[in-house]
Amino acid sequence: MTESANYDANRWKRFDEWDERSLRLDQFAIEDPENGFSAFSGKKDPKPALKISEGKVISMDGVAAEDFDLIDAFIATYHIEADIAEEAMAIPSSDLARMLVDMNVPRSELTRLARGLTPAKLAETVAQLNAMEIAFAYSKMRARKTPGNQAHVTNAKDDPLQLAADAAIAVALGFDEIETTMRVARNSWSNALACCVGSAVGRAGTLFQCSSEEAEELEIGMAGFTSYAETVSVYGTESAFIDGDDTPWSKAWLAAAYASRGIKMRCTSGAAAELLMGFHEAKSLLYLESRCLCLQRGMGSQGTQNGGIDGAPLAASIPGGVREIMAENLLAVWLDLECASGNDARHSESEMRVAAKVLPFLIGGSDLICSGFGSILKYDNSFNPSSFNGEELEEFLVLQRDFEADGGLTSVEDATALDLRRRAIDALAYVLKDLDLAEITETMKRSVAVASGSNETQTFSARQVALMSEAIQERNITVLDVIRSLHGGGFVQEAQNLLFLVKLRVSGDYLQTSAVVRDGRVLSAINDPNDYTGPGTGYRLSEARRRELAAIRDVLNRDEVLRSEAVNQSIEARAINYRTMGEATPGTDKGEVVVGLSPGFGNKIFRTLAGHRLSDVLRALQDGIRQGGGIMRVVRLNHTADTSFLGLSAARLSGSGVGIGLQSKGTAVIHQKDRLPHMNLELFSNAPITTLEHYEAMGLNATAYAAGDLPEPVVVQTRGEALGARFHARVALIYAIETAMTTDNAAPEELALEFQEQTQ
Amino acid sequence: MTPKTLSANDFPTAETMPGKVTGLRGKSLDTLTLDSALSGELEMEDLRITPDALLRQAEIARSVGRSALAMNFERAAEMTRLPQEEVMKIYELLRPGRARALAELEEAAERLRHDFEAPRLASFVLQAAELYARRGMYRTRY
Numbered sequence: 075m076t077e078s079a080n081y082d083a084n085r086w087k088r089f090d091e092w093d094e095r096s097l098r099l100d101q102f103a104i105e106d107p108e109n110g111f112s113a114f115s116g117k118k119d120p121k122p123a124l125k126i127s128e129g130k131v132i133s134m135d136g137v138a139a140e141d142f143d144l145i146d147a148f149i150a151t152y153h154i155e156a157d158i159a160e161e162a163m164a165i166p167s168s169d170l171a172r173m174l175v176d177m178n179v180p181r182s183e184l185t186r187l188a189r190g191l192t193p194a195k196l197a198e199t200v201a202q203l204n205a206m207e208i209a210f211a212y213s214k215m216r217a218r219k220t221p222g223n224q225a226h227v228t229n230a231k232d233d234p235l236q237l238a239a240d241a242a243i244a245v246a247l248g249f250d251e252i253e254t255t256m257r258v259a260r261n262s263w264s265n266a267l268a269c270c271v272g273s274a275v276g277r278a279g280t281l282f283q284c285s286s287e288e289a290e291e292l293e294i295g296m297a298g299f300t301s302y303a304e305t306v307s308v309y310g311t312e313s314a315f316i317d318g319d320d321t322p323w324s325k326a327w328l329a330a331a332y333a334s335r336g337i338k339m340r341c342t343s344g345a346a347a348e349l350l351m352g353f354h355e356a357k358s359l360l361y362l363e364s365r366c367l368c369l370q371r372g373m374g375s376q377g378t379q380n381g382g383i384d385g386a387p388l389a390a391s392i393p394g395g396v397r398e399i400m401a402e403n404l405l406a407v408w409l410d411l412e413c414a415s416g417n418d419a420r421h422s423e424s425e426m427r428v429a430a431k432v433l434p435f436l437i438g439g440s441d442l443i444c445s446g447f448g449s450i451l452k453y454d455n456s457f458n459p460s461s462f463n464g465e466e467l468e469e470f471l472v473l474q475r476d477f478e479a480d481g482g483l484t485s486v487e488d489a490t491a492l493d494l495r496r497r498a499i500d501a502l503a504y505v506l507k508d509l510d511l512a513e514i515t516e517t518m519k520r521s522v523a524v525a526s527g528s529n530e531t532q533t534f535s536a537r538q539v540a541l542m543s544e545a546i547q548e549r550n551i552t553v554l555d556v557i558r559s560l561h562g563g564g565f566v567q568e569a570q571n572l573l574f575l576v577k578l579r580v581s582g583d584y585l586q587t588s589a590v591v592r593d594g595r596v597l598s599a600i601n602d603p604n605d606y607t608g609p610g611t612g613y614r615l616s617e618a619r620r621r622e623l624a625a626i627r628d629v630l631n632r633d634e635v636l637r638s639e640a641v642n643q644s645i646e647a648r649a650i651n652y653r654t655m656g657e658a659t660p661g662t663d664k665g666e667v668v669v670g671l672s673p674g675f676g677n678k679i680f681r682t683l684a685g686h687r688l689s690d691v692l693r694a695l696q697d698g699i700r701q702g703g704g705i706m707r708v709v710r711l712n713h714t715a716d717t718s719f720l721g722l723s724a725a726r727l728s729g730s731g732v733g734i735g736l737q738s739k740g741t742a743v744i745h746q747k748d749r750l751p752h753m754n755l756e757l758f759s760n761a762p763i764t765t766l767e768h769y770e771a772m773g774l775n776a777t778a779y780a781a782g783d784l785p786e787p788v789v790v791q792t793r794g795e796a797l798g799a800r801f802h803a804r805v806a807l808i809y810a811i812e813t814a815m816t817t818d819n820a821a822p823e824e825l826a827l828e829f830q831e832q833t834q
Numbered sequence: 835m836t837p838k839t840l841s842a843n844d845f846p847t848a849e850t851m852p853g854k855v856t857g858l859r860g861k862s863l864d865t866l867t868l869d870s871a872l873s874g875e876l877e878m879e880d881l882r883i884t885p886d887a888l889l890r891q892a893e894i895a896r897s898v899g900r901s902a903l904a905m906n907f908e909r910a911a912e913m914t915r916l917p918q919e920e921v922m923k924i925y926e927l928l929r930p931g932r933a934r935a936l937a938e939l940e941e942a943a944e945r946l947r948h949d950f951e952a953p954r955l956a957s958f959v960l961q962a963a964e965l966y967a968r969r970g971m972y973r974t975r976y
Contacts (some may be wrong), residue, residue: 109854121940143969144966144969147965151961152902155901182899185899210836272902287920292918296918298878308973312969314955316971319930321962321971323927323959323961323965324928326909326958327925327958328905328925330910330913331913331921331925333906334883334909334911334912334916335882336883336887372902374902374903374904374905374906374907375903376903407865410900552878553870554878561871561872573866573871576881577863578848578867580855580883581846581848581855581885581887582845582907583845583846583848585888585891586895586903587900595849596846596848600845600898601842603844610907
């Protein structure tokens with residue numbers, strides 16, 4: 075290596091390293107209000123204003139009624155409630171902003187006022203809140219008390235077997251809703267049937283949607299396969315709306331159409347859609363979104379999928395973009411809409427940015443925290459990778475546990491997961507065969523059951539799936555055919571569960587705001603309203619739910635540590651014997667180095683945190699001491715388990731005045747008899763990364779100190795591992811086992827080591 | 835005696851008034867069983883929501899300050915009377931550039947009013963028709 079070349083670099087090397095981080099794959103854009111790149115202050119954002127005459131809006135946010143575009147006209151007609159507007163618009167937006175974060179102002183008062191506020195006024199109000207205030211206000215203002223979550227269930231092959239298996243897993247994880255879509259449009263019917271069957275495994279009531287072309291989605295719903303829809307997109311400028319091939323009236327027509335068929339529906343809108351489509355009118359993300367949301371309320375949509383959504387990555391490229399996404403979600407709930415709060419389309423390649431974005435919604439709760447949590451692997455997500463995916467699902471479970479925050483999910487055990495997958499696959503395979511749609515081989519079933527993603531499956535060809543889908547549609551197969559078939563195949567519970575779901579549409583109870591099904595009951599903003607008015611109110615974890623959140627897999631406990639040590643015990647018994655020789659006394663040999671062992675060393679604990687057998691550690695120390703011309707004497711100290719005191723006590727017993735303290739977990743210290751307890755000669759605190767070579771070098775150095783020399787200290791190099799995260803739970807448990815073995819005033823014991831065999 | 839207006843306490847209706855909740859062919863909730871599905875007695879029509887059920891939901895929504903949602907349920911109640919093709923036909927007509935002239939939407943409104951007893955939907959379509967004219971929506975989109 076030519077060092078001089080490095081010194082000539084004209085850049086601090088840290089920037090090269092930063093360049094390599096995933097964050098730097100994200101693109102960032104400069105603020106440019108004229109060209110639509112502004113989160114909160116568009117060049118042409120209007121000032122809030124409203125004029126009403128004889129109950130009719132004659133101008134709104136600076137536009138006279140005769141100049142209204144279709145969006146203005148719809149909002150003025152269906153959103154603005156004239157009898158509230160005068161009172162609401164007279165309140166300064168700074169006062170409204172304070173009311174939003176004031177726990178003493180009830181939610182219902184604020185939702186009432188929102189019905190008289192114009193888009194510009196709503197936007198101007200929430201723009202005054204900082205990110206923390208928005209998060210708090212969101213938590214107070216969201217409609218349903220109990221939080222929930224929604225999953226994406228898709229795969230790259232549109233494989234029905236995998237869809238069924240993954241749907242069953244999503245249900246087991248606790249998702250209230252699951253959403254599928256297709257790689258190939260014509261596969262919508264097979265996707266729908268497969269997810270429908272899978273979602274009936276395990277429990278009843280998980281709502282399901284198949285995102286498809288408008289007319290087809292409604293037809294699939296009519297056939298009873300799906301129970302909700304959220305693809306009714308709206309936009310904040312008229313040009314974008316028309317470019318999306320709809321108008322406020324055509325979308326409102328669809329909203330009524332879904333309700334008329336007993337199917338739950340929510341609209342979709344999100345920041346930066348207009349910017350992506352090239353029709354931003356130099357207005358801010360927030361103002362345009364405020365228009366979208368007023369429109370949705372006016373249409374009589376019970377809710378919205380809102381918060382960036384597909385525009386989230388673009389919104390997040392703009393300064394304040396993520397705060398804006400939070401702000402638009404707040405507008406949604408202030409307007410009394412159910413909110414499936416985005417956190418779906420992944421806005422960043424940085425895991426930190428992703429986790430930071432979801433946190434306010436996890437701790438504050440949301441009707442559906444993610445409007446599409448990828449329950450499948452990233453490459454299998456036909457919508458695009460989500461913020462959280464199959465890969466990161468356990469991180470979400472742990473975040474719930476960390477913050478004792480209900481993100482709607484519950485852990486699934488290994489064995490249960492595989493059982494559920496097999497059950498779903500068997501059920502679907504039976505239905506497909508019974509309805510003469512496909513033949514499924516054992517290999518297909520087995521490969522899909524264990525596969526993490528579609529890259530690993532041996533299943534249908536793309537052509538087979540397409541034929542199956544077309545047959546379902548052409549033969550007018552309905553959910554009733556599926557129910558009968560499931561029953562015929564012995565899948566009685568699944569048949570019951572599906573019938574339960576399709577019966578929901580008869581009463582229409584789940585058409586109300588924020589409806590989900592929990593424990594067989596419709597839970598909505600009507601019978602489970604968010605009643606937050608300060609600490610102790612609103613949603614709180616029950617003790618049972620708290621325990622569920624805590625129950626992640628592979629949790630360490632004391633018994634577990636002792637059990638694994640019991641296994642090591644038998645191995646060590648063949649390697650070393652510690653013979654007790656009576657009370658240890660101070661030595662006189664100037665060449666000796668005393669090694670002081672902790673109370674549990676070699677009798678309760680048998681390996682270091684790095685996994686070294688304790689016999690090997692002692693052998694390494696002995697080798698080092700011998701290389702330095704010294705003699706190792708070993709004592710067990712019973713009055714302490716603390717490294718420093720082990721070392722100091724050993725030093726005081728040592729004829730050379732130098733001793734080594736060694737804990738069973740591998741932490742070691744070189745000490746000298748006249749030093750203060752914590753002023754040791756060398757400390758080896760990173761036991762998990764301390765190698766046998768290090769122990770050997772330690773032994774050698776101890777002899778150098780004994781000879782009055784000052785050797786080069788042994789350095790245990792770290793690579794920045796978070797050793798505390800990796801080991802401290804075990805450390806605390808082991809240490810507690812050792813401290814419990816100490817006895818005040820207990821005398822040190824002399825040990826004779828008998829190495830039984832050479833170990834590698 | 836006028837029946838009392840429903841409120842939040844009447845929710846969920848499947849639990850508070852199971853006897854009144856029926857499918858489109860009049861079957862009550864408790865008869866929509868797995869056995870009836872197996873025997874073929876149960877059809878998709880029995881699993882369709884009725885105008886009454888939607889109007890009940892509208893009353894409940896209005897009682898908790900959600901009049902916009904209530905109005906959607908009321909439009910939906912009328913729409914239960916439209917066959918699927920009609921629903922989609924008018925949806926299509928309301929999309930940009932589909933209707934070439936105001937008269938096409940007026941004609942649809944007329945049909946809604948007379949053939950389907952859907953006055954709310956008729957006015958809704960008429961309102962769109964007029965605004966579309968003002969916004970120059972009757973243009974050809976190639």
